[in-house]
Amino acid sequence: MLNRFARISFLVAALSAQGLAPAAPRNLDAPLPVGKQVKVGKLDNGLTYYIQRNRMPEHKLELRLVVKAGSILEDDDQQGLAHFTEHMAFNGSRHFKKHELVSYLQSIGVKFGADLNAYTSFDETVYILPVPSDRKEDLDKAFLVLEDWAHGLTLTDADIDKERDIVLEEARLGKGAGDRMQKVLMPKIYNGSRYADRLPIGQEDVIRNFRPETLRRFYRDWYRPDLMAVVAVGDIDPAKAEQMIRRHFSGLKNPAPERPRDYAPIPARTDSEALVVTDKEAGPASILIRYPVRPFRERETLRGYREQLVEALFGGMLNQRLQELSQLPSPPFLGAGSALSRLTPRYRSYNAMAALGMNGATVAIDALVQENERARRFGFTAAELDRMKKTMMRTYERAWNERDKTDSAAHAAELMRNFLEGESIPGIEAEYRYVNDMLPGISLDEINAYAARTIPADSGKLVIYTGSTKAEDNVPIPTGDQMLAAIAAAEKRDVSAHDEKAVAAHLMDQPPAPGKIVAEERDEALGLTKFTLSNGVKVILKPTTFRNDQVLMSAARYGGQSLFDDKDMFNARYADTIVAAMGLKDFSPLDMRKVLAGKAASVSAGLGNNTDVVAGVAGATDVETMLQMVWLKFAGVRRDEDLYKSFIGKQMELARNRMSQPGALFGDTVLATLYNNNPRAPRALRPEDIGKIDLDRAIAIYRQRFSSAKDLTFIFVGSFDVAAIRPLVATYLGSLPTPDIPTAYRDLGIRPVAGVVKREVRSGTEDRSTVSLTFTGPGDVSELEELRLAALTEVMNLRILDVLREKLGLIYGGGMEGSMTRIPYSHYTVGVTLPTGPQNVDKVLKAMFAEIERMRTEGPSQADLDKVKTNWMQNYRKSMQENAYWLAALQTSLTEGTDPGTLLTFDQEVQKLTVADVRRAALRYLNTENYVQVVLNPESKAGDKTGNRAEATASTAGKPDKQG
Numbered sequence: 001m002l003n004r005f006a007r008i009s010f011l012v013a014a015l016s017a018q019g020l021a022p023a024a025p026r027n028l029d030a031p032l033p034v035g036k037q038v039k040v041g042k043l044d045n046g047l048t049y050y051i052q053r054n055r056m057p058e059h060k061l062e063l064r065l066v067v068k069a070g071s072i073l074e075d076d077d078q079q080g081l082a083h084f085t086e087h088m089a090f091n092g093s094r095h096f097k098k099h100e101l102v103s104y105l106q107s108i109g110v111k112f113g114a115d116l117n118a119y120t121s122f123d124e125t126v127y128i129l130p131v132p133s134d135r136k137e138d139l140d141k142a143f144l145v146l147e148d149w150a151h152g153l154t155l156t157d158a159d160i161d162k163e164r165d166i167v168l169e170e171a172r173l174g175k176g177a178g179d180r181m182q183k184v185l186m187p188k189i190y191n192g193s194r195y196a197d198r199l200p201i202g203q204e205d206v207i208r209n210f211r212p213e214t215l216r217r218f219y220r221d222w223y224r225p226d227l228m229a230v231v232a233v234g235d236i237d238p239a240k241a242e243q244m245i246r247r248h249f250s251g252l253k254n255p256a257p258e259r260p261r262d263y264a265p266i267p268a269r270t271d272s273e274a275l276v277v278t279d280k281e282a283g284p285a286s287i288l289i290r291y292p293v294r295p296f297r298e299r300e301t302l303r304g305y306r307e308q309l310v311e312a313l314f315g316g317m318l319n320q321r322l323q324e325l326s327q328l329p330s331p332p333f334l335g336a337g338s339a340l341s342r343l344t345p346r347y348r349s350y351n352a353m354a355a356l357g358m359n360g361a362t363v364a365i366d367a368l369v370q371e372n373e374r375a376r377r378f379g380f381t382a383a384e385l386d387r388m389k390k391t392m393m394r395t396y397e398r399a400w401n402e403r404d405k406t407d408s409a410a411h412a413a414e415l416m417r418n419f420l421e422g423e424s425i426p427g428i429e430a431e432y433r434y435v436n437d438m439l440p441g442i443s444l445d446e447i448n449a450y451a452a453r454t455i456p457a458d459s460g461k462l463v464i465y466t467g468s469t470k471a472e473d474n475v476p477i478p479t480g481d482q483m484l485a486a487i488a489a490a491e492k493r494d495v496s497a498h499d500e501k502a503v504a505a506h507l508m509d510q511p512p513a514p515g516k517i518v519a520e521e522r523d524e525a526l527g528l529t530k531f532t533l534s535n536g537v538k539v540i541l542k543p544t545t546f547r548n549d550q551v552l553m554s555a556a557r558y559g560g561q562s563l564f565d566d567k568d569m570f571n572a573r574y575a576d577t578i579v580a581a582m583g584l585k586d587f588s589p590l591d592m593r594k595v596l597a598g599k600a601a602s603v604s605a606g607l608g609n610n611t612d613v614v615a616g617v618a619g620a621t622d623v624e625t626m627l628q629m630v631w632l633k634f635a636g637v638r639r640d641e642d643l644y645k646s647f648i649g650k651q652m653e654l655a656r657n658r659m660s661q662p663g664a665l666f667g668d669t670v671l672a673t674l675y676n677n678n679p680r681a682p683r684a685l686r687p688e689d690i691g692k693i694d695l696d697r698a699i700a701i702y703r704q705r706f707s708s709a710k711d712l713t714f715i716f717v718g719s720f721d722v723a724a725i726r727p728l729v730a731t732y733l734g735s736l737p738t739p740d741i742p743t744a745y746r747d748l749g750i751r752p753v754a755g756v757v758k759r760e761v762r763s764g765t766e767d768r769s770t771v772s773l774t775f776t777g778p779g780d781v782s783e784l785e786e787l788r789l790a791a792l793t794e795v796m797n798l799r800i801l802d803v804l805r806e807k808l809g810l811i812y813g814g815g816m817e818g819s820m821t822r823i824p825y826s827h828y829t830v831g832v833t834l835p836t837g838p839q840n841v842d843k844v845l846k847a848m849f850a851e852i853e854r855m856r857t858e859g860p861s862q863a864d865l866d867k868v869k870t871n872w873m874q875n876y877r878k879s880m881q882e883n884a885y886w887l888a889a890l891q892t893s894l895t896e897g898t899d900p901g902t903l904l905t906f907d908q909e910v911q912k913l914t915v916a917d918v919r920r921a922a923l924r925y926l927n928t929e930n931y932v933q934v935v936l937n938p939e940s941k942a943g944d945k946t947g948n949r950a951e952a953t954a955s956t957a958g959k960p961d962k963q964g
């Protein structure tokens with residue numbers, strides 16, 4: 001099935017007006033056919049394959065090796081080895097010696113990051129390999145890589161031993177409050193099932209000490225053709241792909257004897273139980289009510305498809321109601337959701353969860369349970385269903401409109417779900433037809449009956465509170481008994497039917513008096529049409545065929561927060577978010593959703609550090625709606641004290657909670673050190689800052705900037721027709737007010753410290769450290785210099801991977817990034833972040849500076865530079881077919897006053913880059929006499945186990961279940 005509705009919401013598109021042929025009656029219980037776009041086959045040894053030709057992007061093939069085996073299949077002495085095996089796939093195989101594989105893939109433009117191309121979970125291990133498809137030898141070698149992963153890993157003792165440190169570093173990254181709390185929660189959530197003992201990262205003592213044969217046993221038992229699928233989606237002849245799959249995978253054999261591939265059962269809970277789990281470094285407090293698990297298999301019939309539509313409509317409406325509650329002035333929770341959700345491939349459960357605010361746990365429980373009860377007893381209203389249907393219809397229409405413009409990776413993900421979970425794959429043509437047929441016939445009665453039987457009334461439930469040990473004075477941590485009592489009370493309470501407030505049918509009653517297009521010119525090379533409007537506002541139009549149903553827009557000018565004095569710092573920083581949180585004109589944000597049901601359009605207007613920015617996105621037929629929203633961003637500021645209070649409450653919770661995170665103090669220290677405690681330097685919001693925010697002053701600041709469209713140029717890129725958009729921009733942009741306001745930025749004098757400055761921060765209880773280096777300085781910014789700096793950071797990242805990770809085993813992830821900025825003065829920033837263990841900090845620093853010194857004296861190897869160039873050329877080829885890339889490039893050149901034509905010659909500039917260029921960039925931008933070094937270390941020294949180590953503490957209430 002198409003992504004179960006929610007998964008495709010990222011597609012931006014619009015309504016296509018033409019109807020489809022009326023449907024013939026269907027047998028609802030017939031199995032859903034596999035769409036003709038995909039070829040599904042099975043080899044004699046049981047290996048499944050999927051082949052789909054797709055030309056988005058061109059010259060690229062997305063390959064997946066999907067193994068239906070994960071940590072759940074590990075024996076007790078193998079805990080962590082499903083994941084370890086995945087690491088070993090990059091450490092030597094029959095046709096690729098250790099390191100050759102990664103190096104070869106890099107040489108054809110595939111970028112290898114920390115596990116970027118593989119993952120392991122409870123029930124599956126997936127290898128992801130996107131390759132260029134234009135050269136036959138690359139293609140053949142790519143299938144050879146997959147074949148080696150499937151049955152050709154070398155798994156030598158030495159290679160395994162070498163990888164232990166890297167996997168342990170990866171395990172270190174996962175440590176902290178979340179991990180400590182999860183260990184307490186897992187046995188309860190999985191109700192004694194094997195899942196609770198098989199977290200994919202495994203056990204550290206196993207990772208450290210397992211015998212290599214134990215890992216080989218896992219590979220032998222579970223990497224077998226009857227548990228595998230090869231997925232090939234992309235710009236390739238399907239017959240050729242099938243040939244290669246047969247050639248490479250027919251020789252695989254299943255082991256004898258075969259161990260049964262079972263799915264671990266999860267017993268359904270029968271009694272209610274409450275669990276309070278706290279940790280001093282815990283994230284924001286939340287509650288989860290989990291109802292008993294239900295066995296689940298995908299329903300591969302039309303009837304099943306229809307049920308999924310009902311489910312999605314129900315979930316959409318219920319969650320909209322919960323969101324409504326979160327926007328009350330004193331909301332019962334900051335956010336909440338309730339749904340029947342997937343727990344494992346074989347089980348689902350009904351859940352209700354909420355992020356807690358000032359009103360605490362019992363109030364949130366009361367609201368959650370009541371809202372579910374209301375839906376269970378009274379169902380929904382016709383207006384709610386009508387809106388949700390429009391929204392759903394639109395989502396499918398967008399997907400259908402983009403049917404030939406959908407990325408191969410998205411198709412590959414769908415085919416993987418078919419293999420792993422049995423999700424149907426009829427194809428978007430068929431799905432769009434089904435939805436058109438079925439949606440009108442789904443009645444309110446049917447939805448309400450579904451709600452009545454799906455929302456659990458009084459079954460055994462698990463109620464979990466998670467939060468910080470340090471409770472706020474006025475929001476005490478609840479006890480388990482209090483939570484259970486709150487649920488029981490809420491279930492008994494009288495609820496009444498939902499009260500639906502009517503909302504106006506249109507954003508604007510009538511359009512504003514239009515302006516005129518007073519000048520027009522063409523840029524043939526870039527395919528641009530440029531207008532000047534009668535109020536001075538300018539427009540640049542770039543129609544494209546990259547997508548069928550997407551229009552992107554942006555406009556920027558100088559000004560922003562820089563124009564406001566220190567006392568208004570926080571008002572200026574939050575002015576745009578505060579105004580957006582209150583809606584537009586007469587509409588609250590929730591009213592906006594109602595008015596916009598079935599339309600795809602959104603707009604934001606904001607104050608950056610030095611710029612004012614307007615941005616928008618719309619489906620092809622919703623450009624007018626988007627422009628109306630732009631118009632209202634200038635003329636329709638809405639003041640709503642309740643929504644403001646709700647917004648401020650949320651920020652306060654987030655700011656308070658952030659302070660208990662080990663990373664917060666570290667991040668603040670890096671910035672404070674770098675900018676020598678300049679109060680205007682960027683940093684995260686703290687609780688004490690919130691008192692400095694004033695609603696009316698924030699609105700006034702927003703109005704100062706957005707009461708005038710002076711000096712704005714609106715750029716449009718996407719699927720639109722220039723003739724059709726002309727009257728719209730004349731009407732909505734030509735009528736914007738343009739009184740005189742300052743449109744230059746102000747240099748606030750924020751400058752980094754000079755020389756070498758070093759700091760240490762002590763925070764956090766786990767044995768975790770992070771090394772941060774920041775190199776900054778003035779520089780002559782040009783596109784060529786930016787390119788050289790980017791090449792420098794890319795080749796440095798290759799070295800960090802090769803040396804710090806693979807050779808020395810000091811880190812799992814981390815790396816370098818760089819940027820150059822002209823505003824408010826020309827300068828560069830290069831940052832390095834390397835998480836590691838406290839005992840390795842000095843080694844990491846030494847290795848990092850050795851690599852920097854090497855780059856400064858020798859430059860990169862030609863091979864490394866070529867890898868970077870090849871990867872860039874492939875990205876460039878793809879990006880030139882993307883609206884967002886064009887929009888960003890046009891916007892940057894306009895703001896910075898550079899030639900947009902360089903967009904067309906990027907590839908030539910890349911080809912000209914030399915080793916000497918990069919070496920010179922290293923000398924310039926990795927200046928070892930001018931940098932800031934901040935190291936995060938744990939509160940207590942390594943090895944001191946008796947210090948103030950944090951522990952997740954748990955208390956329970958209720959009758960514990962019989963565990964299965």
Ligand SMILES: [Zn+2]
Nearest residue numbers: 083087115170
């Ligand atoms: Zn890993």
